[in-house]
Amino acid sequence: MANAVFTTRLSPSYDDVPEEKYHFPKRYLAAAQAAVGDWIVYYEPRRTGDPRNPSSGRQSYFAMARISAVVPDSAASDHYYAFVESGSYINFVTPVPFKDGELFYESRAQREDGGTSKGWFGWSVRPLPELEFDAIVQSGMAIELRPYERPSPPAPTYGFAEEATPFEYERPQVSSTITRPFRDQAFRRVVRDAYDNRCAISGLRLLNGGGRPEVQAAHIKAVEDKGPDSVRNGLALSGTFRWLFDRGLISVEKDFTILKAEKQIPEELLPLFPKDGRLRLPNDQRLWPHDVFLRHHRETRFKG
Numbered sequence: 001m002a003n004a005v006f007t008t009r010l011s012p013s014y015d016d017v018p019e020e021k022y023h024f025p026k027r028y029l030a031a032a033q034a035a036v037g038d039w040i041v042y043y044e045p046r047r048t049g050d051p052r053n054p055s056s057g058r059q060s061y062f063a064m065a066r067i068s069a070v071v072p073d074s075a076a077s078d079h080y081y082a083f084v085e086s087g088s089y090i091n092f093v094t095p096v097p098f099k100d101g102e103l104f105y106e107s108r109a110q111r112e113d114g115g116t117s118k119g120w121f122g123w124s125v126r127p128l129p130e131l132e133f134d135a136i137v138q139s140g141m142a143i144e145l146r147p148y149e150r151p152s153p154p155a156p157t158y159g160f161a162e163e164a165t166p167f168e169y170e171r172p173q174v175s176s177t178i179t180r181p182f183r184d185q186a187f188r189r190v191v192r193d194a195y196d197n198r199c200a201i202s203g204l205r206l207l208n209g210g211g212r213p214e215v216q217a218a219h220i221k222a223v224e225d226k227g228p229d230s231v232r233n234g235l236a237l238s239g240t241f242r243w244l245f246d247r248g249l250i251s252v253e254k255d256f257t258i259l260k261a262e263k264q265i266p267e268e269l270l271p272l273f274p275k276d277g278r279l280r281l282p283n284d285q286r287l288w289p290h291d292v293f294l295r296h297h298r299e300t301r302f303k304g
Contacts, residue, residue, distance in 0.1 A: 001038035003133035007124040019089040019228040022082040028125035060095035089228035092140030148212040187229040191217035194287040195236035202272045220293040232290040251302035254291045261304040
C-alpha cells in the first residue's frame with residue numbers, strides 16, 4: 001500500500017466521479033495498484049477541460065479518499081477504474097496550493113533550480129511519500145475557528161497570570177480526520193461556506209446573536225447509505241427544509257428543479273419555495289450538487 005496523488009478536473013476527459021471512481025489509462029496502472037487499500041489525495045490542475053475557462057483550475061489538492069480496488073475498463077482495454085471505498089471521500093476544509101511560499105508539498109515537483117517540474121505534474125497518478133501526504137492532509141483539514149466556535153474566555157485573573165493565547169485552529173492528526181465527529185465538523189463548514197450560509201431553497205441567511213449560522217449541512221446521499229463527505233453531496237438547508245428533505249417530501253432533479261411530494265407539503269410553507277422552482281446554487285460550479293447523489297435521493301428517498 002502507498003499514498004498517491006490522483007489528478008482530476010472540473011470537466012474531466014475520463015469517466016470520473018472522484019467521490020466514487022477514477023478512470024485512467026494503463027500507463028498509470030502500477031501507481032494506482034500500489035494505492036489500493038490506502039489513502040490518496042485529489043489534485044485539480046490549472047487546465048480545467050472547460051473550453052469557457054480552460055486555465056481556471058485551482059492547482060490545489062482538494063480532497064482525500066481511500067482506494068478499495070483497481071479493475072479493468074470492460075469497454076476500453078487500455079483503461080482502468082480505481083474505485084473509492086464507500087463513504088471514505090472527504091473534502092478538504094481548505095484547498096491546499098501545490099506550494100506554500102518556497103515549499104512544494106510534493107518534493108519531486110520542484111526542480112533543482114527551485115522551479116516547478118511540469119513533467120512531474122504531467123503524471124495524472126503519481127506516488128506520494130507518507131510524510132508529504134500527512135502534510136497536505138493536515139493543511140487541508142486545519143479548521144480556523146470562527147468567533148462563535150471559540151471557547152468562552154477564562155475568568156479574569158486581575159493581572160496575576162499571563163494572558164492566554166487565543167486558540168485559532170484545530171490542527172488534526174491525519175488519523176483524526178477519518179473519525180465521524182471531525183468529518184461532521186469539516187462537512188458542515190465546507191457546505192455552509194459554499195452556500196454562504198444561505199438555505200439552498202428559501203435563500204434565507206439567518207445568523208443568531210453570536211453570528212452562528214442557523215442553516216444546516218445536509219447529506220444528499222445519507223451517511224447511513226455510505227454517502228461521501230463531499231460538498232457535491234451536500235445542501236445547505238434551514239431546519240424546516242432539512243426535515244422535509246431527509247423524509248423525502250422534497251427532492252431535486254438533475255437540472256436543479258425542486259420536486260415536491262404531491263399534497264404532502266404544508267400550505268404555509270409553499271411561499272418559502274423559490275418562484276422559479278430551482279435550487280439556489282453556489283457561485284462556484286465545482287461545488288454544485290452532483291446528479292449521482294441527487295439521483296440516489298430521488299430513487300430511494302423521494303415520496304413523490
